[in-house]
Each structure stands twice: as C-alpha cells, then as structure tokens.
Amino acid sequence: MQPTPFSLEGKVALITGGGGGIGRQTALSVAKAGAHVVLADISDNLESVAEEVRALGRNARAMRVDVSENPQIYEAVAAAQAEFGRIDILVNNAAMHLVERFSEGSPENWDKCLRINLLGQIVFCHAVMGGMIERRSGKIVNVASDAGRVGSLGQAVYGASKGGLIAFTRNLAVELARYHINVNCVSPGLVNTEMWNSTRRDNPKLAHAYENTVLWKRLGEPEEIAAAILFLVSQEAEYITGQTLSVNGGVFIA
Ligand SMILES: NC(=O)c1ccc[n+]([C@@H]2O[C@H](COP(=O)([O-])OP(=O)(O)OC[C@H]3O[C@@H](n4cnc5c(N)ncnc54)[C@H](O)[C@@H]3O)[C@@H](O)[C@H]2O)c1
Numbered sequence: 001m002q003p004t005p006f007s008l009e010g011k012v013a014l015i016t017g018g019g020g021g022i023g024r025q026t027a028l029s030v031a032k033a034g035a036h037v038v039l040a041d042i043s044d045n046l047e048s049v050a051e052e053v054r055a056l057g058r059n060a061r062a063m064r065v066d067v068s069e070n071p072q073i074y075e076a077v078a079a080a081q082a083e084f085g086r087i088d089i090l091v092n093n094a095a096m097h098l099v100e101r102f103s104e105g106s107p108e109n110w111d112k113c114l115r116i117n118l119l120g121q122i123v124f125c126h127a128v129m130g131g132m133i134e135r136r137s138g139k140i141v142n143v144a145s146d147a148g149r150v151g152s153l154g155q156a157v158y159g160a161s162k163g164g165l166i167a168f169t170r171n172l173a174v175e176l177a178r179y180h181i182n183v184n185c186v187s188p189g190l191v192n193t194e195m196w197n198s199t200r201r202d203n204p205k206l207a208h209a210y211e212n213t214v215l216w217k218r219l220g221e222p223e224e225i226a227a228a229i230l231f232l233v234s235q236e237a238e239y240i241t242g243q244t245l246s247v248n249g250g251v252f253i254a
Pocket residue numbers: 016017018019020021022023040041042043065066067068092093094095096116143144145146187188189190191192193194195196
C-alpha cells in the first residue's frame with residue numbers, strides 16, 4: 001500500500017509562534033498529518049491551541065518561550081526532547097511586525113525586531129540541530145516574508161530581518177546537507193492574521209497599496225501558508241533544501 005501523501009505519522013514538530021495565525025494553523029495541519037506538536041510562544045492563547053491539537057488525537061505541549069531570550073530557547077528544546085524523545089521538525093515562525101519609516105525609527109525597535117525575527121530563529125536552529133545531526137535526519141522551515149525579497153515602504157528593518165533569515169537558511173542548508181537535514185524558507189505575502197490586520201488598522205493607506213499589488217486580489221489564508229510548510233517538512237520534499245518558496249498570490253511590482 002502507498003503511504004498517505006504528506007504523512008508525518010509519529011513525528012514530533014516544534015512550532016514557534018504557535019499561539020495564533022500561521023503558527024496555529026501549521027500546528028493543526030501537521031497534527032492532522034500525524035505529528036505530535038510542541039508549541040513555543042508568549043501568547044496567552046497557546047494552551048487552547050494545544051487543546052485543539054489534542055482533539056485531533058496527537059500529543060501536544062504548550063511552552064511559554066520568548067524567542068528573544070536565548071536561555072529560554074535552550075531550556076524549551078531540552079524539555080521538549082526529554083518529554084517527546086526527539087524533535088524531527090522545527091517550524092521557526094514567531095515574529096513581530098515592524099512598520100515605520102526608517103528615518104523615524106529607533107534603535108530599540110530595530111534591536112527587538114532583529115532579536116525576535118532573526119536571532120531567535122537562528123538560536124532555535126542551533127538548539128534543535130544537535131539531535132537532528134545524531135539521527136541524521138530533520139526538517140527545518142523558517143518562515144520569512146516577501147518583505148525580505150523585495151523592497152517595500154516602512155519595512156526596512158523588518159525586511160532586513162527576513163532577508164537575513166533567507167540568507168541564513170541558504171547557508172545552513174549547505175552545512176547540514178551531509179546529515180540529511182533539509183532547511184528551507186516559506187515566504188508569505190499578505191496573510192489574513194492578526195499581524196496583517198493590525199497593520200491594516202494602523203496604516204490603512206499603506207496596507208491598501210500593498211494589497212493592490214496582489215494578483216489574486218485577496219489576502220492569503222493561514223491554511224495556504226501551512227500547506228506549503230506541510231509540504232516542505234514532508235518526505236515528499238526530501239530533495240528540496242536551501243530554497244525559499246513564496247506563497248503570495250502572485251505580486252505585481254511596477
Ligand atoms: N501575516 C502576514 O501578512 C505575514 C506576511 C509575511 C510573513 N509573515 C510571517 O509569518 C509568521 C507568522 O505570522 P502571523 O501572520 O501568523 O502573525 P501573528 O501575529 O498572528 O503570529 C505571530 C506569533 O508570534 C508570536 N510571537 C511574537 N513575538 C514573540 C516572541 N518574542 N517570542 C515568542 N513568540 C512570539 C506571537 O505571540 C504570535 O502568536 C511570522 O514570521 C511573520 O513575520 C506574516
């Protein structure tokens with residue numbers, strides 16, 4: 001009998017930023033595919049997402065982790081490995097949005113954005129990769145953003161954090177290839193989550209201008225980003241590494 005496509009039966013997936021939006025949906029998608037889930041986030045919603053995963057018949061653990069605090073990352077990964085035995089899949093998804101003109105920005109905001117969006121993801125990769133190297137297998141997906149691939153108004157530092165993540169992914173994939181660890185990025189465009197909806201509330205004109213560039217003429221849904229992540233962490237994507245997959249409804253830039 002052929003195995004079910006995208007089956008993650010018995011795998012253990014750690015998802016950062018799993019308290020809402022794309023992270024929550026990814027947790028549900030990998031759980032439906034058979035994975036047990038560890039959620040790491042600062043969100044108060046985390047335990048309710050863990051409950052949703054358990055309702056699908058998988059084990060789930062919610063861990064309060066601030067990804068800008070390195071010791072918390074190493075502690076959480078050690079605790080997850082102790083409880084579940086290993087981490088097969090890391091989805092580095094937690095991030096903050098920073099929309100401001102660079103000329104009006106502050107070093108405090110830049111520091112926070114780079115710590116959460118770039119260093120936090122780098123440290124999570126470092127914390128999980130030892131176990132993956134020992135087992136000579138693993139899948140890492142870093143959630144970047146098209147702001148890291150193209151220029152857009154108000155996103156200079158946020159875009160730098162995501163562009164840095166794309167470069168990090170490409171380079172880490174080279175180092176980890178000998179251990180059969182796939183490292184890829186999913187790069188969303190504009191997605192119907194609290195992150196984009198708060199940008200819409202705070203900067204309606206800017207948000208409208210961005211949305212006008214989407215060929216599909218609508219926002220993406222978290223399910224559509226999670227589907228790309230599910231593919232990249234599955235056995236079906238075994239021969240894909242070091243890549244960045246944009247999921248953006250097509251974008252027109254004049
Ligand atoms: N929504 C979009 O339009 C869009 C576009 C491009 C890329 N992205 C990326 O997709 C990913 C998910 O974003 P989303 O749209 O689901 O946003 P979201 O705001 O719904 O979710 C982000 C999650 O990250 C968590 N988080 C924030 N700071 C954290 C910290 N210091 N430590 C731990 N957790 C923290 C939040 O609590 C939240 O649960 C992010 O990497 C984001 O940059 C989103």
